[in-house]
Amino acid sequence: xxxxxxxxxxxxxxxxxxxxxxxxxxxxxxxxxxxxxxxxxxxxxxxxxxxxxxxxxxxxxxxxxxxxxxxxxxxxxxxxxxxxxxxxxxxxxxxxxxxxxxxxxxxxxxxxxxxxxxxxxxxxxxxxxxxxxxxxxxxxxxxxxxxxxxxxxxxxxxxxxxxxxxxxxxxxxxxxxxx
Amino acid sequence: xxxxxxxxxxxxxxxxxxxxxxxxxxxxxxxxxxxxxxxxxxxxxxxxxxxxxxxxxxxxxxxxxxxxxxxxxxxxxxxxxxxxxxxxxxxxxxxxxxxxxxxxxxxxxxxxxxxxxxxxxxxxxxxxxxxxxxxxxxxxxxxxxxxxxxxxxxxxxxxxxxxxxxxxxxxxxxxxxxxxxxxxxxxxxxxxxxxxxxxxxxxxxxxxxxxxxxxxxxxxxxxxxxxxxxxxxxxxxxxxxxxxxxxxxxxxxxxxxxxxxxxxxxxxxxxxxxxxxxxxxxxxxxxxxxxxxxxxxxxxxxxxxxxx
Numbered sequence: 001x002x003x004x005x006x007x008x009x010x011x012x013x014x015x016x017x018x019x020x021x022x023x024x025x026x027x028x029x030x031x032x033x034x035x036x037x038x039x040x041x042x043x044x045x046x047x048x049x050x051x052x053x054x055x056x057x058x059x060x061x062x063x064x065x066x067x068x069x070x071x072x073x074x075x076x077x078x079x080x081x082x083x084x085x086x087x088x089x090x091x092x093x094x095x096x097x098x099x100x101x102x103x104x105x106x107x108x109x110x111x112x113x114x115x116x117x118x119x120x121x122x123x124x125x126x127x128x129x130x131x132x133x134x135x136x137x138x139x140x141x142x143x144x145x146x147x148x149x150x151x152x153x154x155x156x157x158x159x160x161x162x163x164x165x166x167x168x169x170x171x172x173x174x175x176x177x178x179x
Numbered sequence: 180x181x182x183x184x185x186x187x188x189x190x191x192x193x194x195x196x197x198x199x200x201x202x203x204x205x206x207x208x209x210x211x212x213x214x215x216x217x218x219x220x221x222x223x224x225x226x227x228x229x230x231x232x233x234x235x236x237x238x239x240x241x242x243x244x245x246x247x248x249x250x251x252x253x254x255x256x257x258x259x260x261x262x263x264x265x266x267x268x269x270x271x272x273x274x275x276x277x278x279x280x281x282x283x284x285x286x287x288x289x290x291x292x293x294x295x296x297x298x299x300x301x302x303x304x305x306x307x308x309x310x311x312x313x314x315x316x317x318x319x320x321x322x323x324x325x326x327x328x329x330x331x332x333x334x335x336x337x338x339x340x341x342x343x344x345x346x347x348x349x350x351x352x353x354x355x356x357x358x359x360x361x362x363x364x365x366x367x368x369x370x371x372x373x374x375x376x377x378x379x380x381x382x383x384x385x386x387x388x389x390x391x392x393x394x395x396x397x398x399x400x401x402x403x404x405x406x407x408x409x410x411x412x413x414x415x416x417x418x419x420x421x422x423x424x425x426x427x428x429x430x431x432x433x434x435x436x437x438x439x440x441x442x443x444x445x446x447x448x449x450x451x452x453x454x455x456x457x458x459x460x461x462x463x464x465x466x467x468x469x470x471x472x473x474x475x476x477x478x479x480x481x482x483x484x485x486x487x
Contacts, residue, residue: 019203019204019207022207023203023206023207026207026210026211026217027207027217027220028217029214029217054199055199057203058199058201058203061201061203062196062197062201065196069224069227072221072224072225072228073224073228073231076225076228076229077228077232112233115229115233116233116236116237119229119230119237119240120236120237120239120240121240122240123237123240123241124240124241124242131241132241134230134241135238135241138227138230138231139230139235139237139238139241143197144194144197144198155198159194159195159198162190162194163187163190163191163193163194166190166193166194166223166226166227167186167187167189167190167223169226170186170190170222170223170226171183171186173226174222
């Protein structure tokens with residue numbers, strides 16, 4: 001496949017605009033958020049990519065997906081007190097105590113410590129393969145490909161272990177959250 | 180089971196988001212199919228964000244590390260192209276055990292694409308449809324998903340099957356139960372049983388060829404030929420006015436092959452019988468009946484509006 005020059009990214013965005021918007025609507029559940037993010041995507045695309053892109057279509061979708069992730073992470077940071085900012089398993093409770101101050105209160109620290117403890121306990125229950133791959137990817141910061149190479153397993157085996165780890169952790173934490 | 184299945188699918192999609200081979204169109208269709216899909220995916224994003232936030236603080240949790248097997252066998256290979264969605268479900272079957280359960284409780288799970296036979300100590304035999312879970316605690320059974328039961332008649336038997344808010348008891352018979360996505364159905368092939376629920380004034384007795392089907396709003400009595408009960412056991416799926424999205428979901432679940440429907444057609448209703456076969460044939464037949472195109476996509480088949 002021919003590599004696309006950076007300026008080709010905007011052209012690809014225009015070509016794929018309908019599909020990208022549709023993805024963003026599906027991903028955020030909101031037309032106006034999707035339009036916001038699409039503008040952001042356009043601005044980022046204009047700024048150009050850091051290197052040649054083999055598949056600009058999939059690159060743009062990944063960028064769009066990452067923009068949503070960044071927003072969610074930002075929201076998560078802002079309201080760390082809320083156990084689950086999506087609200088899906090606890091009902092849509094609004095956060096009554098918005099934390100305006102950025103320095104953590106002692107109560108916040110306590111909650112964070114508790115959260116870390118829960119995560120550690122949940123991680124300890126993972127099957128060994130999933131646990132190792134999770135550590136290498138999330139804690140040591142290796143890419144899937146690097147984890148695969150280092151362990152001598154395929155990339156799809158890494159993905160499988162990661163999927164097991166993520167679903168397993170989420171399930172354990174969700175069950176605890178419901179108690 | 181549905182929530183579990185959604186979460187498994189969501190993590191399959193989640194771990195592939197940085198992959199060049201990610202099927203973004205398929206992911207879009209998956210998100211559009213059910214608002215709970217997005218919520219499950221958001222939940223994983225929250226978890227991911229928490230893992231990053233705590234980072235090195237979590238190291239003490241990794242106590243169980245040994246070299247992982249490269250169990251990327253042919254089975255997984257077949258799944259690898261699916262956007263990982265179903266693959267994750269398959270993998271989880273092996274590792275998920277209930278947390279903090281009493282030791283007398285037994286749990287049986289079946290994988291996507293595989294039904295499973297379970298023989299209980301009292302002589303009861305259960306066929307678990309793919310992607311289902313049966314919990315056994317003495318004579319108390321609980322089902323999530325779909326199963327067919329063959330219970331030898333024995334006086335004084337206390338066996339009861341719980342499915343959602345319904346309890347099936349007084350059984351000495353063969354019958355099928357489905358507890359899927361907020362709806363519960365019971366179909367009797369042979370003998371009789373009684374069904375009770377908070378939603379019923381009193382227990383209903385069902386005999387061969389009769390059944391009950393309840394969704395969140397309504398409960399109705401149904402009839403079918405006894406031979407048609409649990410037809411999935413013979414490789415057939417029956418639908419009555421079901422949206423295409425549900426039909427392809429069932430085909431994927433029973434065949435293990437990814438079949439999806441373009442959102443433009445996913446709401447079209449289908450009634451009829453489909454041979455599960457290997458999934459591809461089922462998808463092609465379905466496409467023909469409904470005047471759609473069956474397009475091979477990465478790791479599966481997608482049904483789309485027919486091109487001129």
